[in-house]
Amino acid sequence: MTNEKLARGADRPALIVGLLLLALAGVVYYDASQQTITSNYGIGPTAMPYVACVGLVVLGLAHFFVAFRNGLPKPEEADRGALLWIIGGLVGLIACIGLGGGFTIAVTILFSFTARGFGRRALATDAAIGFVLGLTIFLVFAKLLTLLLPAGPLERLFL
Amino acid sequence: MLTSVLKRGAIAAVALAGLSTAAFAQLELKIMAPASPGGGWDGTARSMQQALTASGIAKSVQVTNVTGAGGTIGLAQLINAKGDGSQLMVNGFVMVGAILLNKSPVNLSQTTPIARLTAEALVIVVPTDSPIKTAKDLAERVKADPAKVTWAGGSAGGADHILAALFAEAAGGDPKKINYIPFSGGGEALAAMLGGRVTAGISGYGEFEGQIKAGKLRVVGVSSAARLANAPDAPTLKEGGVNLELMNWRSVVAPPGLSAEQTKTLSEAIGKLVKSKEWAEILKARGWDDAYLGGADFETFLKAEQIRVAKVMTDVGLVK
Amino acid sequence: METTLSLLNGFSVALEPSKLMFCLIGVFLGTAVGVLPGIGPALTVALLLPVTFKLDPAGSLIMFAGIYYGGMYGGSTTAILLNAPGESASLATALEGSKMAKAGRGGPALATAAIGSFVAGLIATIGLAFLAPWLVEVAIKFGPWDYFALMIVAFVTVSATFGDSPLRGLTSLFLGITLGLVGIDRLTGQARLTFGVPELLNGIEVTTLAVGLFAVGEALYVASKRFRDPEEIIAIKGSLWMSKEDWKRSWAPWLRGTAYGFPIGALPAGGAEVPTFLSYSTEKKLCKYPEEFGKGAIEGVAGPEAANNASAAGTLVPLLTLGLPTSATAAIMLAGFQQYGLNPGPLLFAEKPDLVWGLIASLFIANVMLVILNLPLIGLWVKLLAVPQPWLYAGILVFATMGTLAVNASPVELGLLFLFGYLGYLMRRYDYPVAPMVVGLILGPMAEAQLRRALQISLGDPMILLENPISATLLGVAFIALVAPFVMKGLNQFKASED
Numbered sequence A: 001m002t003n004e005k006l007a008r009g010a011d012r013p014a015l016i017v018g019l020l021l022l023a024l025a026g027v028v029y030y031d032a033s034q035q036t037i038t039s040n041y042g043i044g045p046t047a048m049p050y051v052a053c054v055g056l057v058v059l060g061l062a063h064f065f066v067a068f069r070n071g072l073p074k075p076e077e078a079d080r081g082a083l084l085w086i087i088g089g090l091v092g093l094i095a096c097i098g099l100g101g102g103f104t105i106a107v108t109i110l111f112s113f114t115a116r117g118f119g120r121r122a123l124a125t126d127a128a129i130g131f132v133l134g135l136t137i138f139l140v141f142a143k144l145l146t147l148l149l150p151a152g153p154l155e156r157l158f159l
Numbered sequence B: 001m002l003t004s005v006l007k008r009g010a011i012a013a014v015a016l017a018g019l020s021t022a023a024f025a026q027l028e029l030k031i032m033a034p035a036s037p038g039g040g041w042d043g044t045a046r047s048m049q050q051a052l053t054a055s056g057i058a059k060s061v062q063v064t065n066v067t068g069a070g071g072t073i074g075l076a077q078l079i080n081a082k083g084d085g086s087q088l089m090v091n092g093f094v095m096v097g098a099i100l101l102n103k104s105p106v107n108l109s110q111t112t113p114i115a116r117l118t119a120e121a122l123v124i125v126v127p128t129d130s131p132i133k134t135a136k137d138l139a140e141r142v143k144a145d146p147a148k149v150t151w152a153g154g155s156a157g158g159a160d161h162i163l164a165a166l167f168a169e170a171a172g173g174d175p176k177k178i179n180y181i182p183f184s185g186g187g188e189a190l191a192a193m194l195g196g197r198v199t200a201g202i203s204g205y206g207e208f209e210g211q212i213k214a215g216k217l218r219v220v221g222v223s224s225a226a227r228l229a230n231a232p233d234a235p236t237l238k239e240g241g242v243n244l245e246l247m248n249w250r251s252v253v254a255p256p257g258l259s260a261e262q263t264k265t266l267s268e269a270i271g272k273l274v275k276s277k278e279w280a281e282i283l284k285a286r287g288w289d290d291a292y293l294g295g296a297d298f299e300t301f302l303k304a305e306q307i308r309v310a311k312v313m314t315d316v317g318l319v320k
Numbered sequence C: 001m002e003t004t005l006s007l008l009n010g011f012s013v014a015l016e017p018s019k020l021m022f023c024l025i026g027v028f029l030g031t032a033v034g035v036l037p038g039i040g041p042a043l044t045v046a047l048l049l050p051v052t053f054k055l056d057p058a059g060s061l062i063m064f065a066g067i068y069y070g071g072m073y074g075g076s077t078t079a080i081l082l083n084a085p086g087e088s089a090s091l092a093t094a095l096e097g098s099k100m101a102k103a104g105r106g107g108p109a110l111a112t113a114a115i116g117s118f119v120a121g122l123i124a125t126i127g128l129a130f131l132a133p134w135l136v137e138v139a140i141k142f143g144p145w146d147y148f149a150l151m152i153v154a155f156v157t158v159s160a161t162f163g164d165s166p167l168r169g170l171t172s173l174f175l176g177i178t179l180g181l182v183g184i185d186r187l188t189g190q191a192r193l194t195f196g197v198p199e200l201l202n203g204i205e206v207t208t209l210a211v212g213l214f215a216v217g218e219a220l221y222v223a224s225k226r227f228r229d230p231e232e233i234i235a236i237k238g239s240l241w242m243s244k245e246d247w248k249r250s251w252a253p254w255l256r257g258t259a260y261g262f263p264i265g266a267l268p269a270g271g272a273e274v275p276t277f278l279s280y281s282t283e284k285k286l287c288k289y290p291e292e293f294g295k296g297a298i299e300g301v302a303g304p305e306a307a308n309n310a311s312a313a314g315t316l317v318p319l320l321t322l323g324l325p326t327s328a329t330a331a332i333m334l335a336g337f338q339q340y341g342l343n344p345g346p347l348l349f350a351e352k353p354d355l356v357w358g359l360i361a362s363l364f365i366a367n368v369m370l371v372i373l374n375l376p377l378i379g380l381w382v383k384l385l386a387v388p389q390p391w392l393y394a395g396i397l398v399f400a401t402m403g404t405l406a407v408n409a410s411p412v413e414l415g416l417l418f419l420f421g422y423l424g425y426l427m428r429r430y431d432y433p434v435a436p437m438v439v440g441l442i443l444g445p446m447a448e449a450q451l452r453r454a455l456q457i458s459l460g461d462p463m464i465l466l467e468n469p470i471s472a473t474l475l476g477v478a479f480i481a482l483v484a485p486f487v488m489k490g491l492n493q494f495k496a497s498e499d
Helices: A012-033 A047-067 A080-098 A103-117 A123-144 B002-025 B040-054 B069-080 B093-101 B135-144 B159-170 B185-194 B205-213 B260-275 B277-286 B295-315 C002-014 C017-034 C041-052 C057-082 C088-102 C106-139 C144-159 C166-181 C198-202 C206-224 C244-266 C273-286 C299-322 C328-338 C346-351 C353-386 C389-407 C411-429 C435-457 C469-498
Strands: B028-033 B060-065 B087-092 B112-127 B150-153 B179-182 B200-204 B217-222 B247-254 B289-294
Touching (some): A047 C166, A080 C411, A103 A123, A103 C389, A123 C389, B028 B069, B040 B060, B040 B087, B040 B112, B040 B260, B069 C198, B093 B159, B093 B247, B093 B295, B112 B205, B112 B260, B112 B295, B135 B159, B159 B295, B179 C435, B200 B205, B205 B217, B205 C346, B260 B289, C002 C017, C002 C106, C002 C353, C017 C041, C017 C353, C041 C057, C057 C106, C057 C299, C057 C353, C057 C389, C088 C106, C088 C353, C106 C244, C106 C353, C144 C273, C144 C435, C144 C469, C206 C389, C244 C273, C244 C299, C273 C299, C273 C435, C299 C328, C299 C353
Parallel strands (some): B028 B060, B028 B087, B150 B179
Antiparallel strands (some): B087 B247, B112 B200, B112 B217, B112 B247, B112 B289
16 A cells, blocks of 8 residues: 555655655766766866756655655555556567567557557457557558668568 | 560660679668668668669668667677678768767777778868968967867767867867867857857868858868868868868778678679769769778778777877 | 848749649648657658659758648647657647647647647748848857756746646656766767666657656556546547637737747757747746646647747748758758758858748748648547547557657667656656656756856856856846745735735
8 A cells, every 4th residue: 555654654655756866866976976087178077967966865855854744645546457468568569679579569569468458358359450550550661761660570571 | 576676685685784783683781870860871871772772783772770879889780790791881980989989899890891982071160250360370279278269069079079189189289178069960060150159160061161152151171181172262271281181981881700702792782882873973962072992991991090089089088 | 122022932933833742742741750759850851852852952842841840730739639749849739738638629729739830830931031131140149158048947937837746846857857967978978877778878868758758657547547537538529629719818829939939949059849848838827727727728739839830930040041950850951952052041042042932932831731731630630539548548659669669779768668658657646747857858958068068168157157148138037937936925925914
C-alpha cells in the first residue's frame, strides 16, 4: 500500500522522491567533479551541473519537509495486470529490435500486448492487425521515404 | 526485317560491352551514413547511392543511418561487420577528431580505407569594417593576446576549431589560449560575425559565400593550397604569410578483414563512380570539389591526418 | 510600393499552373509527413533533395516551402489527437489540445489550430515581404547575452504557469534541466553524465522525452486505472466546428501568438519553442477562464499554434535576406538553393527577383491551400478517436516508437523512450506536471550555451548582461515577472488585514 504511513507519520512516497533527488544530485556532482577540461574564458562545463545539483538538493530536502506535512497526493491502486501487459509489450519490442527480429514483428508484439492490457481478449486477431500495420508502415517508409526502419529476416523478403 | 536485325545486333553489342561491367551490375551495396538523415554525411551517402545505381555500377544500393557521437557509433558497427564486402561507410575529417574527443574505443585505422571523395576548403573571415585586413594582421593579434581574438565557428573539436588552433600555432601564439566559441549551425556563427560580436569566423567557403560577395565579410584567407576556382580574389593563408593548409575531406571506408578480392571490387566500384558523369553532375550541383584519392595513397593520407589531428587536439587542450 | 509591385510580380510566377502543382504536392507531403512524430519538415526536405535536383529551381523551392508550412500544420494534429508532440514546437499545443480532444472538442481544437496557423502564416508572410530587410538588421544585433536574457524570461514566465504545486513543478523542471546536461558539452566537446554509453553522447532527444512522458506515460496511466476510474474518450461532443464563443476566445490569442512568433523566429537563435512557451503563459494569464487551463482551454491551443507557424515564417527572414539558416529546415532549404547555384542573401533579391518573390508569393498560396486541405480533414481526424480504446492506445504506442526508430534505431534510444514513459506514468500518479521537464530540457541547454558564449566574449565579466540595453531590459522583465506575484499577494494580504 503506497499511502501507508510510517510510525512517525511521514509520507513514504515523498521520502523516496526526496532520497532519489539527493542521489541524483550526488551523481551530477560526482560527474562534474571528474571533468578535467575546462574553458579558458568565462565559465566552464561544470558550472551548470553544480547549479542543477544545488537545485536538486534543495528540492530533495523540501520533499523531506513535505513528507512530514501533507505528503504527496495519494494515488489509487493501480491495475498491475494491465501495466504488466503493456510493459511486456514494450520490452518485447526492444528485445525484438535489439536481436534483429525486425520492425514488423516488434510492432506485432507491442500492438497485441497493449490491446490486451487495455482489456481485449483476442490476442491472435490483434496480432494480425499489428502485423499488417507494422509491415505497411515499414514498406511506406522504405519505398516512399527511402528511410529504412530496422529490418529483420521478414522485411528482407520485400527489399 | 531490317529493324529486327539491327535490334539483335544492338543487343549483342550491349551484351559484349556489358561483359566487362557484368561483375559490377551484380553488385549490391550498403552504405552507412554515421549520422542522422539530412546531414552532410547522409547527403554524401545518398548522392553516392543515386550515382551508383543511375550509372549502372551497382545493381542496388541501400543507405542506412546510424546516429550519434560524431559518427563513432556507426564506426563501431562497421568494425563489427568484419569481412562484409558489401558494406561501406561515409566518413570524414570531423570523425578523426570525434574519435579522440569521445575517447572512442574504435578508430579509423581498424577499417579498410577505400577512397577519399571530396574536399572543401575552409575560410577565415572578418566583418568588412574590421581593422584586420590580412592573415598577417590577424596572426599578429593572436600572437599578442589570444584572449582578445574571439573566433566563431562550428562544434568543439571540429574542422573549424582545429583550423583556429593551427592558425594560432602557425602565428607563433599559444593554441591552448585561443578564445574559440562554438556555435550550433553555420547560421548562428554567421549572425555573430555580421553583428560584430566576434573577431573572426571560420567555416566552409560555401556557407560564407553570399556574405563575402555582398561585401559584408572580408576573406582573410582560405585554407587550401591554391586559390579557389570560384573565388579567385580570395588569398590563401599561405599567401598571407601563415604557413597552413587544411581541407575538410569526406571519404568512404569498408569493414576490416576483407579479402584482397573484396577490397579490389569495392575500390574499382568507387573508382568508376568518381569517373561517372552522374557523379560529376552531383558534385557540380552540390558545390563539392572532387578530391579522389584511392588505395594506398589514401591509406597514407588517412594516417598522416590522424597524427596531425591528435597533435592539435592535445596542443589545444581538448584531449589530455 | 516597390515591394508591392515585386510581390504582385511574384504572384504572377507562383500562380502558373505548374508552380501551383508543386505547391500542392509540397503542402500535401508536408502535412502527411508532419503528422509522423520525429519526422519533421527538415527530414522530408532532406530526403527529397536528391530527387528534385533535375526539376526547375523555382518549382522545387516552392515545393520545399510548401513542405515547410505543411509540416507545421501536421505537427499540431498528432499533438492534439494523440498527445504525441512530434516536435518541440508542438509541445505547448499538446498541453491543452489533447485535453480538448478527449472531451469531444477535438474538432474545434484542430480548427483553431488550422485557422490560427493560417492567420499567423498570413500576417507573418506579409511581415516577411515588407519588414524583412529592417527586421534582420535588428535581429543580428542580438548577442549571446540578449539570448540568455530571453531564455530567462521564458523560464520565469513558463515556470509560473505549471501546476498548482510549486514544489512538484520545480522538481519536474530541474529533472529536465539535469537531463539537458547529458551528452557532449557544446562549448568544450567534453562528455557529461554519459557514463561511458556512446549513445548518450548526442544528448537526450527532445522528441524522445516528450513522446515518452506524454504519449507512453499517459497510455500506462490510463491502463492502470482502467477499472476504477475508466477514461472516457468522446470523439465528438457538440459541434465539430468552432462555435461563436470559440471564435471570440481564439482571435486575440492568434494575434498575440503571431506577435511573439514572427520576431522571435526571425532572431538567428530564437527558435520556435520560446515563442510557443511565452504565448502559452500569456494566454493563461489573460484568459477569462483560467480554471479551464489544464482541462482544455481553447486559448492554449490557439496562441501557441499561431506562434509556432509565425516563427516558421520568421525563420525565412534571415534565410532570404542574409542566407542565414537558423533552423534545421532552413539549413536544408539553403542546401536546396545551393544545388541550383543560388545563394540567398541581398544579392539574390537583385539578381533573381522572380524566384525570390515567386517563393514569397507561393508561401501565401501554400497557406491558403493548407487551410482548404486541413479543414475538411478535421472530421476525418476526429473519427480516429472513435477507434476502440485498446486499439487507439496500441496504435499510439506503435506510432510513438515508429518516430523514434526512423530517426535513431538503437535499443538505447528505445529504452530511454520507455523509461521516460514509465517516469511519466509515475509522475501522473503522484500529480507531478510533466511539461516543465520538457521545458527544462529545451531551454536549459540553450540558456547555458548562450550564457557561456556571452562570458567567453566578455572574458568572464558578468556585467556584460546588464551593460547591454536589450539584455538588461529583458532581465528586468524577468525579475518583475518573478517578483510581481509575491508583491501582489503581499499587497492583498495587507489590504485584507486593513479591512
